[in-house]
Amino acid sequence: xxxxxxxxxxxxxxRIYNGVISFLYTQLSAPPKPLSAHRELFPAxxxxxxxxxxxxxxxAATDTLLQSIDNAAVWxxxxxxxxxxxxxxxxxxxxxxxxxxxxxxxxxxLSSSYPLNTLRSMRxxxxxxxxxxxxxxxxxxxxxxxxxxxxxxxxxxxxxLQQKLQAEPTNAVVDGHQNIGSSSCPNPLTxxxxxxxxxxxxxxxxACLLARSQQSQKVTPVKHKFQLSTDELDYILESxxxxxxxxxIVVHHMDPPCQRALELHGFPPWHLAVTEIFVTPLERDHTxxxxxxxxxxxxxxxxxxxxxxxxYSKTETxxxx
Amino acid sequence: xxxxxQTWLSWLWLQLQNVILAVLxxxxxxxxxxxxxxxxxxxxxxxxxxxxxxxxEGFTTLQKILGICxxxxxxxxxxxxxxxNNFKRPKEEVDALMALAEEKLVKICEHGELLDEYGVRLNVxxxxxxxPAHVQDIVTKAENxxxxxxxxxxxxHMPYASRHEITMAVQAAVNKSLxxxxxxxxxxxxxxxxxxxxxxxxxxxxxDILVRTSGVKRLSDYLLxxxxxxxxxxxxxxxxxxxxxxxxxxILLEFQQKIWAQERTTKKKL
Numbered sequence: 001x002x003x004x005x006x007x008x009x010x011x012x013x014x015r016i017y018n019g020v021i022s023f024l025y026t027q028l029s030a031p032p033k034p035l036s037a038h039r040e041l042f043p044a045x046x047x048x049x050x051x052x053x054x055x056x057x058x059x060a061a062t063d064t065l066l067q068s069i070d071n072a073a074v075w076x077x078x079x080x081x082x083x084x085x086x087x088x089x090x091x092x093x094x095x096x097x098x099x100x101x102x103x104x105x106x107x108x109x110l111s112s113s114y115p116l117n118t119l120r121s122m123r124x125x126x127x128x129x130x131x132x133x134x135x136x137x138x139x140x141x142x143x144x145x146x147x148x149x150x151x152x153x154x155x156x157x158x159x160x161l162q163q164k165l166q167a168e169p170t171n172a173v174v175d176g177h178q179n180i181g182s183s184s185c186p187n188p189l190t191x192x193x194x195x196x197x198x199x200x201x202x203x204x205x206x207a208c209l210l211a212r213s214q215q216s217q218k219v220t221p222v223k224h225k226f227q228l229s230t231d232e233l234d235y236i237l238e239s240x241x242x243x244x245x246x247x248x249i250v251v252h253h254m255d256p257p258c259q260r261a262l263e264l265h266g267f268p269p270w271h272l273a274v275t276e277i278f279v280t281p282l283e284r285d286h287t288x289x290x291x292x293x294x295x296x297x298x299x300x301x302x303x304x305x306x307x308x309x310x311x312y313s314k315t316e317t318x319x320x321x
Numbered sequence: 322x323x324x325x326x327q328t329w330l331s332w333l334w335l336q337l338q339n340v341i342l343a344v345l346x347x348x349x350x351x352x353x354x355x356x357x358x359x360x361x362x363x364x365x366x367x368x369x370x371x372x373x374x375x376x377x378e379g380f381t382t383l384q385k386i387l388g389i390c391x392x393x394x395x396x397x398x399x400x401x402x403x404x405x406n407n408f409k410r411p412k413e414e415v416d417a418l419m420a421l422a423e424e425k426l427v428k429i430c431e432h433g434e435l436l437d438e439y440g441v442r443l444n445v446x447x448x449x450x451x452x453p454a455h456v457q458d459i460v461t462k463a464e465n466x467x468x469x470x471x472x473x474x475x476x477x478h479m480p481y482a483s484r485h486e487i488t489m490a491v492q493a494a495v496n497k498s499l500x501x502x503x504x505x506x507x508x509x510x511x512x513x514x515x516x517x518x519x520x521x522x523x524x525x526x527x528x529d530i531l532v533r534t535s536g537v538k539r540l541s542d543y544l545l546x547x548x549x550x551x552x553x554x555x556x557x558x559x560x561x562x563x564x565x566x567x568x569x570x571x572i573l574l575e576f577q578q579k580i581w582a583q584e585r586t587t588k589k590k591l
Contacts, residue, residue, distance in 0.1 A: 003347035007577075010344065014574045054586060199549065200511040207491045207514060211498045211507035226499065228492040230484050261553035261575045269545035273484055277538045277556075311538075 026282055032306035035078055039313035043247035045083040047275070048072055048300065049267055051253045052090050060297055064254050065093055066103045068300040069191070073104045075305050077189050084191045085243055089265035091195030100193060198241050199268040206236045237270050246275040250308045253280070254297040276315050280304035338566055342392045345573055349580035351529035354390060355399040355544055358383065360535030360560030367560070373417045378562040380425060387475065389566060391439045393573075396473055397525045401543045403479035405448060419456050422479065426459045429466070440472025446519040447481035474525055483545040490517035490546075520547060528552045530576055534561040534568075553579065 033039070050068055052061045069086050076084050086093060093100060214226050238244050249272065251262060262279050264272070281304065358379055365375025383400060390398050402422065408415060429436060429443065436443060445460045452460065494514050498507040515521055520528075528547040533540075536558040540548065548554060555572050557564065 003344050006344045007347045011574060011578065014571065200514070200546070203487065203491065204509055204511045204514055207494050207498075207509040208507045210491070211495045211503065211509060212505060214495065214499055215503075215505055215507070226492060226495050228488055228495070230482070230488045233488045233491060234484065261555060261572075261579070263551070263553060264549045266550045269549040270484065270487065272540055272545055272549070273542040275539055277540075277554075315538075 022282060029281075032303055032310045035075055035302065035306050035309075037306075039079075039309055041313045041315065042079060042081060042309065043276075043312055044081070045085070045244055045246050045248075046072075046076060046081050047085040047087065047246040047249035047267070047271075049249060049251045049265055050086065050088045050093075050300070051251065051265055052088050052092065053253075053255050056255055056297065058090070058092060061090075061254065062092055062096055062099070064297040064299045066096070066099060068252065068254075069093065069100060069193075070103050071300050071302070072305070073189065073191060075302065079309065082189055083244070084189065085194055085246065086191065087194040087265075087267050089196060091197070093193045094195040097193055100191075104191065192243055194243065194268065196266045198243070199266050202237065202241050202268065203270065206233065206240060209236070209240075234270070241268070243268065243271055245271050245273060248276045248278070248308070248312045250300075250305070251277065251279045252300045252304065254299070276312055278308045278311050280308065338389075339392070341566065341570070342389065345570070345577075346393050348577040350393050351395055351573070351576050352526040353397040353399065353528045354395055354530045354532065355401070355528055355548070356383075356386065356561075357401045357531070357533035357541065357543055358561040359533055359537055361562060363535060364560035364562045372414055373421070375562060376418060376421055380421065382562050382564055386564065386569070389569060391441070391473060397476065398474070399476040399478060399520065399525065399528075399544065401478050401481065401541075403447075403481070404541065404543075405451065405480045405482040405485060406542070407480065408451070419453055423456050423459050426456075426463045429463050436467050436470060436475070440470045441467060441475050442470040442473070442523075443467040444474065444476045444523040446476050446478050446486075446523070448485055449480075451480050474523065476520060476523065476525060478543070482542045483540075484542055486519050487514070487546055489519070490514045493517040515546070518546060520544070530555065530572060532557060532572060534559055534564050 048068070050065055052065070065088055072084060072086065076082075210226070210228065249267070251264075253260065262277065280300065361375035361379040362372050363375075364370075364378065365372050368375075370378075387398060403418060407418075443463055443466075445464060449457055449460060491514055494509050494517050495507075497513070497517075498509050528544060529551075530553050531540075531544060531548045532555045534557050536556065538556045540554075553572075553576055555575075557568055557572075559568050
């Protein structure tokens with residue numbers, strides 16, 4: 001009993017300490033660099049996890065989610081990030097993909113010489129919707145293709161794997177390939193909406209596909225044990241889901257408390273192998289909003305986005321070395 | 322006089338730590354904690370030591386943290402000792418790491434009581450076929466020595482990559498489905514794949530906390546499947562050889578607050 005009481009005191013002191021640190025951070029931390037500032041490094045593929053707590057009203061959450069994705073699309077376009085994947089643990093964005101299509105719009109500062117073409121929407125697999133926003137990048141940047149198109153090695157790997165699967169390429173792959181080919185815009189922004197069904201269930205689906213394929217290749221008289229390499233599974237998952245590995249992921253709580261440990265809320269694990277991770281802090285302007293209207297949900301803010309980009313620009317990849 | 326004072330202060334510090342651990346143990350305790358022991362080399366460079374010294378001090382820290390986890394009754398501890406990618410490091414460093422691993426595993430075999438005291442079962446998980454033959458032999462010996470222990474689990478991941486683990490799990494699940502004759506309608510679920518993961522096969526409980534030291538904020542292909550749901554992830558700025566109880570306390574307090582919040586939510590729904 002005494003130990004438990006002492007533990008509650010520890011927790012009380014810890015909460016006060018966190019509250020003070022959080023307050024000092026919001027008041028004293030230097031602002032991030034502006035969005036248009038020069039940064040050494042930008043992620044080619046950015047992910048955002050929008051955390052929707054259990055207690056949050058779904059309708060209010062939907063509006064905040066839509067605002068967050070709209071904000072992120074505009075800012076990604078401004079800095080030349082061409083690949084954006086957005087995830088929420090309840091799949092709200094997936095269910096409202098039509099609303100996302102209507103909501104996401106180009107930057108108001110976009111010059112008339114870079115017109116917005118028609119939004120194209122395509123379902124790739126359960127749990128993923130991909131919106132292609134064909135508006136030109138304001139600065140040149142690398143065209144990120146999620147489907148391997150280059151080089152003999154890639155073509156050979158694809159052909160070998162298709163033979164192994166003994167399946168037609170999925171509609172998603174064919175559509176995606178056609179979609180890239182048919183795009184009139186050189187540097188389109190791709191936004192993927194991802195839900196929990198594209199996480200571990202996608203890996204299970206890939207396993208079923210492989211088992212089905214193996215079954216159809218009956219080898220007699222000796223049954224060979226099925227073998228799979230990491231590269232092959234990587235290829236299947238990226239082809240099936242249309243989601244390549246992420247360079248950087250930003251975790252944003254729409255109802256932030258003072259201190260909460262990072263969690264990934266069921267985000268597809270395969271794609272996070274070498275991903276830099278950032279949790280948005282409570283910014284000064286958000287602190288004021290939360291104090292004046294405690295029930296307010298906070299969309300992804302520009303300051304937090306810029307701070308995330310600042311963090312990413314300082315990272316160093318070692319690849320095991 | 323000075324030596325006496327030092328001894329007395331060390332004793333006092335140890336007693337204080339034990340009191341703190343006893344207080345922490347009054348609340349919810351994580352079942353499974355994983356550590357990415359990062360920062361040994363940067364620690365060594367900062368102190369002007371050779372890299373091998375940094376790794377050796379990192380092992381001392383590992384022993385210390387293991388002792389803390391065992392006193393708290395943490396059921397399972399996993400540590401990322403060596404990544405498959407780490408074979409790209411200079412040969413001298415890789416050889417030194419293999420020698421360190423062999424030396425420590427030999428120590429475990431010769432002084433088996435170190436793990437027997439706490440009933441710890443040792444598992445070395447990863448693509449162990451990549452290890453030098455003499456290291457593989459000592460790994461097998463150390464695992465066999467502790468196989469009968471069942472109070473706690475220590476997983477040493479070396480050489481390991483999570484994507485490799487997931488691939489092997491998918492491979493095993495597919496072969497199991499084929500052997501079961503599921504025919505053209507295989508029913509492989511997430512649970513089937515989870516059951517084939519290396520950590521699951523040695524009886525590890527779900528992962529509650531993952532800690533990475535040295536300020537790097539990525540998972541580096543470690544326990545991706547296990548940590549993407551219901552796992553608190555902590556990126557700590559301290560280099561691994563400097564990691565201690567004071568870095569660990571906030572991590573445990575965060576976990577306890579999460580569990581209590583979940584219990585309150587469950588009670589409200591009822």
